[in-house]
Amino acid sequence: MECPLEPNRAAMAKLGTLVLDHVVDFVAGIADHPASMGRDADAAAGLVKGFLEPPPEHPGELSALLDRLDVAASCALETAGPGYLAFVPGGGVYSAALAAFYGNAVNRYGGLAFAAPAMAAIEESVIQWMARDVCLLPEGSGGLLTTGGSMAALSAVVAARHRLLGEEISDGSVYVTPHTHHSIAKTARLAGIRARNVREVACTPDLRMDVESLADAIRDDRLAGLRPFLVVGSAGTTSTGTVDPLPELADLAEREGIWFHVDGAYGGFFQLTERGRERLTGVERADSVVLDPHKTLFAPFGTGALVVRDPASLYAAHEGGGSHRYLRDVEASHGLPNYAHLGPELTHDIRGLRAWLPLHLHGVAAFRDALDEKLDLTQYAYERLIANPALDVPWRPDLSTVAFRCRDGDKETLRLLVRINDSQRVFLSRTAIDDRQVIRMCIVSHRTHQDRIEEALDIIDNATSQRPALSERQRRRSTAPQGR
Numbered sequence: 263m264e265c266p267l268e269p270n271r272a273a274m275a276k277l278g279t280l281v282l283d284h285v286v287d288f289v290a291g292i293a294d295h296p297a298s299m300g301r302d303a304d305a306a307a308g309l310v311k312g313f314l315e316p317p318p319e320h321p322g323e324l325s326a327l328l329d330r331l332d333v334a335a336s337c338a339l340e341t342a343g344p345g346y347l348a349f350v351p352g353g354g355v356y357s358a359a360l361a362a363f364y365g366n367a368v369n370r371y372g373g374l375a376f377a378a379p380a381m382a383a384i385e386e387s388v389i390q391w392m393a394r395d396v397c398l399l400p401e402g403s404g405g406l407l408t409t410g411g412s413m414a415a416l417s418a419v420v421a422a423r424h425r426l427l428g429e430e431i432s433d434g435s436v437y438v439t440p441h442t443h444h445s446i447a448k449t450a451r452l453a454g455i456r457a458r459n460v461r462e463v464a465c466t467p468d469l470r471m472d473v474e475s476l477a478d479a480i481r482d483d484r485l486a487g488l489r490p491f492l493v494v495g496s497a498g499t500t501s502t503g504t505v506d507p508l509p510e511l512a513d514l515a516e517r518e519g520i521w522f523h524v525d526g527a528y529g530g531f532f533q534l535t536e537r538g539r540e541r542l543t544g545v546e547r548a549d550s551v552v553l554d555p556h557k558t559l560f561a562p563f564g565t566g567a568l569v570v571r572d573p574a575s576l577y578a579a580h581e582g583g584g585s586h587r588y589l590r591d592v593e594a595s596h597g598l599p600n601y602a603h604l605g606p607e608l609t610h611d612i613r614g615l616r617a618w619l620p621l622h623l624h625g626v627a628a629f630r631d632a633l634d635e636k637l638d639l640t641q642y643a644y645e646r647l648i649a650n651p652a653l654d655v656p657w658r659p660d661l662s663t664v665a666f667r668c669r670d671g672d673k674e675t676l677r678l679l680v681r682i683n684d685s686q687r688v689f690l691s692r693t694a695i696d697d698r699q700v701i702r703m704c705i706v707s708h709r710t711h712q713d714r715i716e717e718a719l720d721i722i723d724n725a726t727s728q729r730p731a732l733s734e735r736q737r738r739r740s741t742a743p744q745g746r
């Protein structure tokens with residue numbers, strides 16, 4: 263049956279119901295999906311080949327296409343599931359998917375406020391909430407929603423560069439640590455900063471930026487003719503969830519006249535909780551903060567945010583005008599900014615809907631409670647992991663990530679990770695800290711609760727007590743080709 267580009271009312275409802283049925287089945291079954299694809303690469307290879315086919319000339323059948331989509335979606339890490347404890351999980355609340363559907367269906371233009379002023383106000387309300395209520399920035403702060411933390415970082419780096427360096431950028435230098443997210447080095451490069459001028463400052467043994475080393479680096483670089491313009495503090499590193507000493511970094515940046523950027527892509531929304539707010543003290547002194555609603559606000563992928571103390575700095579960097587131009591822009595549009603003038607994109611969907619609808623439907627407290635639960639679960643996981651004699655758990659978690667390794671060394675750590683992930687009930691990832699492998703458990707999904715964390719810890723306990731049936735040497739001997 264053919265489906266016209268513009269179906270009639272009855273057909274629209276029918277098509278929508280079909281999609282909804284598939285989605286509800288999928289989402290309701292998420293907790294029971296395998297946490298990963300397992301190690302059968304061949305199955306995925308066949309699917310990938312099939313899905314690379316170009317589209318047909320003639321129409322297809324929606325229900326058959328949805329069946330195919332279900333197959334494609336199932337061939338994946340279950341990133342939305344409760345067992346996903348790898349990288350930084352993004353659960354994706356159902357209500358945000360509904361908001362995305364609504365937003366795409368009414369398809370309002372979000373680049374310039376006059377085109378849909380009330381929808382732009384919805385977006386701005388989300389930005390203001392993030393700037394004022396979450397990050398505690400002063401009145402007059404603002405920002406824009408992006409597709410993710412990296413795009414948000416790009417606009418922050420460009421704004422800092424423009425304000426502090428002007429057009430002569432070749433001597434500009436940026437300060438990070440070995441644990442700062444790679445998106446900063448990447449966006450600094452995109453912003454025309456020399457790779458060698460992205461300086462890695464040493465950390466203290468608890469993995470936080472060493473403020474004295476930072477001060478030394480800035481002084482030495484100035485003497486060498488560089489122009490330090492940007493210090494990046496992490497409000498939760500991706501590897502271990504560690505929070506840099508934000509107040510000290512803010513002091514130093516202020517003293518030196520350097521832009522202070524806080525990367526809160528993972529940790530920023532823990533500000534909603536009391537414990538998080540304590541640990542992230544200093545974020546309110548930032549010039550710019552990256553937040554990732556698609557991580558700790560459980561929004562679907564494609565939802566990032568940048569908030570800045572002075573939105574005119576974004577305007578100046580992206581649109582080329584000064585603050586008077588920004589204010590004129592704002593006055594022209596019901597007091598709303600034109601997001602096309604604050605970032606690289608012109609056309610822009612009303613992506614704030616994906617946060618606005620969930621926040622209004624569930625209330626902010628629901629998000630605070632969910633994040634508090636993650637902090638509790640992490641504390642619980644930490645206590646159980648340190649009780650395991652085979653494991654070394656070097657850092658007490660600041661937020662919701664706990665890192666551990668085998669006392670027996672890297673090889674054993676990597677083997678342990680394989681054993682854990684082979685369970686297909688949970689999926690963890692690893693990283694290297696100080697040249698040693700660590701496994702990390704990042705508890706962020708709104709779908710992850712006590713039961714799954716218990717299960718994860720049982721899996722880890724079993725996997726660590728499990729002696730290999732044969733020692734490595736015995737196994738090599740038994741599988742080695744027999745001599746002639």
Ligand SMILES: *Cc1c(COP(=O)(O)O)cnc(C)c1O
Binds near residue numbers: 410413445498554566
């Ligand atoms: C995920 C992450 C980023 C990058 O954000 P994307 O949304 O993936 O582009 C930056 N910084 C930190 C700390 C992160 O965890």
